[in-house]
Amino acid sequence: MERTAERGKWVGLIKLGDIPAFAHWLSDEQHEWMIQSPDVGEVLRAYKYGTTIVVWYDGRRTICGRHVMAL
Template identity: 70%
Template sequence: MKRLSLKARRKMEQDAARGKWYNLVELQRVPEFVAWLTDEDHEWMGQSPDVGEVMRLHKYGVTIRVLYDGRRTICGRHVMALWYSFLCFHDNQF
C-alpha cells in the first residue's frame, strides 16, 4: 500500500479545513452524477453552469456546484458527501 508523504497529508488536511476537495469528482462522470441527482428520488434541480463550472444544481435554497479550472475539478463538502453517496448506492463500490 502506497504511503502519503507528509506534504501530501498536510495539503489534504488544509483542503478539508478550507472546505474544498480537488479531483474528487471525475470529470467524465459528471453527466451521470447530474442525472442521478436530478432523478425523482433525489429531486435536485439543474441550472445552467456559469463560466468555470461543470455542474450547478439547487434544492431547497441550497446551490451546489463543481468547478473545473482546466486541470482538476473542485467541489465543496455538500458535493463531496453526495459524490460518495453516488459511488456507494449507484455503483455499489463500498
C-alpha cells in the first residue's frame, strides 16, 4: 500500500458497493460534479471545472488517485 500511495494511487480505498452512493454524493447540488459514462476498467468517472476524476476496478479492488481520496 505504501509503495502504491507514493505513486499517487490508492488501492481498495473505495468499496465497490459504495460507488453508487459516492457518485450520487458527488453529483448533488452542493458538489456539482457531472457523472460521465465510465470507460473499460473504470467504475466511476466524473467531471467538474476541467478536472476529471476516475475510479478503476481491476477485478479485485478499486484504484483511485490522491485527488479522489481527498473527496
